[in-house]
Amino acid sequence: MYDNDSPIRLTRQQSRAVDRYAIEELGIPGVVLMENAGINAAGAVFDLLRDAFEFEVDEENARIAIVCGGGNNGGDGYVVARQLKCWGMSPVVYAVKPVGELTGDAKVMADAWVSVGGSVVEASEEAAVERVSGEWQVAHVVVDALLGTGYGVEKGGLRGATAAAVRAMAGLVEEDSDGGAEFRGRIVSLDVPSGMDADTGEVAGGTGGGASGGAVRADQTITFVAEKVGFGVAGAEKWLGRVVTADIGLPWDVVEAALAGLEGGPGGGA
Ligand SMILES: NC(=O)C1=CN([C@@H]2O[C@H](COP(=O)(O)OP(=O)(O)OC[C@H]3O[C@@H](n4cnc5c(N)ncnc54)[C@H](O)[C@@H]3O)[C@@H](O)[C@H]2O)[C@@H](O)CC1
Numbered sequence: 001m002y003d004n005d006s007p008i009r010l011t012r013q014q015s016r017a018v019d020r021y022a023i024e025e026l027g028i029p030g031v032v033l034m035e036n037a038g039i040n041a042a043g044a045v046f047d048l049l050r051d052a053f054e055f056e057v058d059e060e061n062a063r064i065a066i067v068c069g070g071g072n073n074g075g076d077g078y079v080v081a082r083q084l085k086c087w088g089m090s091p092v093v094y095a096v097k098p099v100g101e102l103t104g105d106a107k108v109m110a111d112a113w114v115s116v117g118g119s120v121v122e123a124s125e126e127a128a129v130e131r132v133s134g135e136w137q138v139a140h141v142v143v144d145a146l147l148g149t150g151y152g153v154e155k156g157g158l159r160g161a162t163a164a165a166v167r168a169m170a171g172l173v174e175e176d177s178d179g180g181a182e183f184r185g186r187i188v189s190l191d192v193p194s195g196m197d198a199d200t201g202e203v204a205g206g207t208g209g210g211a212s213g214g215a216v217r218a219d220q221t222i223t224f225v226a227e228k229v230g231f232g233v234a235g236a237e238k239w240l241g242r243v244v245t246a247d248i249g250l251p252w253d254v255v256e257a258a259l260a261g262l263e264g265g266p267g268g269g270a
């Protein structure tokens with residue numbers, strides 16, 4: 001977390017520019033940024049677990065479901081899983097894209113998770129998500145690592161297993177009218193609630209949602225580097241819950257230097 005008094009909000013373009021500057025200008029590999037993001041997010045998940053379930057949950061009995069997408073947001077989820085395992089927990093990763101089909105930094109992190117003995121439940125079809133998502137009902141924390149700044153509403157509605165996973169997470173917090181088990185856990189989104197456009201605060205398919213629409217309704221959003229511009233738009237708070245900012249191992253003056261190279265400068269997205 002940064003110790004700055006006037007945090008700015010970043011556009012998707014600015015978020016990408018910060019990553020690119022670190023990778024291309026400073027020579028810090030993307031996996032290093034991802035590792036930092038994931039470790040800091042894991043710390044926030046652990047704090048939430050302790051605060052929400054103080055007398056009920058310890059490392060051995062914490063039930064944590066981490067739902068990973070096929071991009072770098074999913075990669076962050078695999079790092080969170082590995083870090084929580086270091087602290088004695090046994091999170092289960094649910095993958096909407098098979099680990100064998102991942103590429104780039106997300107593949108590195110998924111492979112690392114499997115190499116340290118981590119569990120992955122693959123659910124890359126809608127029906128599979130519907131089958132396994134019942135297990136999320138009893139989780140203390142469900143981590144949403146499906147989509148981050150890579151999603152924008154110009155891409156249309158959510159597709160396939162990702163759409164099903166967002167629906168299933170939304171279903172966890174919907175009013176329980178049929179007398180089923182009540183979800184007592186917390187939903188934590190990494191970087192952006194999946195399905196929300198980080199620039200506009202709009203959600204996939206509009207506010208009405210529908211089968212391929214809506215977004216994850218988080219209790220807490222752990223956002224990387226700085227909040228996103230869309231978080232300031234009226235109505236966005238419904239999806240975000242409490243917003244916590246996590247750094248990715250870049251001092252704030254480095255973030256400012258990265259943004260200075262863009263039109264509008266460091267405050268351009270605020
Ligand atoms: N080095 C980096 O670039 C870093 C990236 N970070 C993370 O990376 C995220 C951005 O990663 P990406 O740019 O890979 O994007 P995302 O991971 O946000 O999204 C890309 C994924 O979304 C899927 N997708 C796109 N539109 C879809 C739709 N309509 N329905 C269903 N699936 C859809 C794509 O198939 C792809 O798997 C950030 O939000 C942050 O969490 C952090 O790890 C920090 C470092």
Ligand SMILES: [K+]
Binds near residue numbers: 147
């Ligand atoms: K997310």
